[in-house]
Amino acid sequence: MSTLALDLSPRDDTPARPRPGADTLALIGRCLRRSTRQVDTVILGVALPVLLLLMFVFVFGGAIESGMEYVDFVVPGIVILTAGYGAASAAVDVANDRTNGIVDRFRSMPIRSTGVLTGHVVASLVRNAVATALVLVIASFIGFDAVASPLAWAGAMGVVLLYVLAITWVSVALGLLASGAEAASGFTFAILFIPYVSSAFVPLDTMPAVLETIGRWNPVTPVADVVRGLLLGTDVAASTVWAALAWSVGLLLAGWLAAAVIFRRRA
């Protein structure tokens, strides 16, 4: 080992200060780069929802009375399920960073260290956008027929992304709370399960009364209803739109605040 012309002398200029913008960009870059090395995770995040899509449409679909072509009914639900898989991987990434000392290292540096969380969230959004696009392309092959105008498409995707952002921050908070990656993926199992008792896959009024009530209060229900309405050009009640936005913004704030507090306290 030689030290060559390496200057190891301490810096004598004034100590480095945080540059929140540049630091966060660098940390986002890190997570996007990581995503390109985890192609298997992204593929799995698309393959599982697509598999479920095929199963719902071709195996169960014939028996489900949804009042429209079942494929049209179920695709918005599958899009929301896909978001759950993407968010779950953010929880695992955050838990890994915490347990292997990377979070400690960033916190001991003159940077805005919460950027490490922002990095994972932004990468999750990008992965989700790619996965959602792939799911929609595959859905169009098996007969999904959206009649939406470009504006309605943009609105639907906006609602989906807001929901993704919200549950990603909730996942990040859970990932910080978890004792390790395994525990983190256990926590997020719940997030993956939530869409099943909602209007994502079957109309609520076909469920037993108890589940129907749970489904009405499920944040996934208004989000799925709004996305479905926008993509298929059916009527959506204004109250449903407000409910979808309120749930998403509420979850976003709760997840973001919880993550910030937990990060400061125990990361």
Place this chain on the structure above:
Amino acid sequence: MTNEPAVRVRGLRKAYGDLVVLDGLDLDAHAGEVLALLGPNGAGKTTTVRILSTLVAPDGGTATVAGHDVVREPAAVRGAISLTGQYAAVDELLTGEENMRLMARLAHLPRAQVAERGARLLEAFDLVDAARRPVRTYSGGMRRRLDLAVSLVGRPRVVFLDEPTTGLDPRSRGDVWDMVRAVVGAGATVLLTTQYLDEAERLADRVAVIDHGTVIAHGTTAELKRTVGSAHVELVLTDGSTQRVATDGSVPDVRRILDDVERRALPVASWQVREPALDDVFLSLTGRPSAPADAPEPALATTSRENR
């Protein structure tokens, strides 16, 4: 700044619930030296480093690093330090080069220096061949070298190393030691924690022996050894018992002792001249060996408390 210790700790206290981890710890690390915190598992070494690197707030006492208070001016402290913990805190999915570039950017190195300085550090740590491979393909020693290399990219004034060679093979340990000497030679201050007495002996200018959250002895390794006396000839007899005879270590003196052994026809199975080791220091200070005990027995804990 020059006369002020690089690290100054007074009466540091920290407890987690009922468990007292630091119980009034005092430390001084002078600029440009290697100070080793030596102690068994659970002595409070890692907690000390976590407080000094601003990760954990102390319950009481004061600590300054590079002239800045860790509680009141954490940002200034962070700008002057680097921390290498017990785990290699590098990104497994990125390559060595990408890890280096990320840390250089976060250290706010001028753009022109990012590539240059990163390349030189990878070269110095013998990681050029592996620079474009993902870190998850690295061996343990390579990860640790990369970990140390990236932590130096911002030219820290005070370098914290928490058990830097735990779990490394002898060659990698030697590499880490070489780099620590190079960093100190260039003017930085190093505070390292270790359970290995030989590591403290080889690297440290001064050692602080920690037990139950307080410093129970400090000084140069030579000073500490003096507290347990001189070198001795150790005789292992055929019945398994050992006898020790003090010596100054010179040839005539050792010959005199061996002549005496022969004259008395002692049944010696083996013998050696032993310099006092830091092991002996630890034993004499705490009444127990430094080897990490599975569970400290109450009687021994009492002994060490009396020795404070």
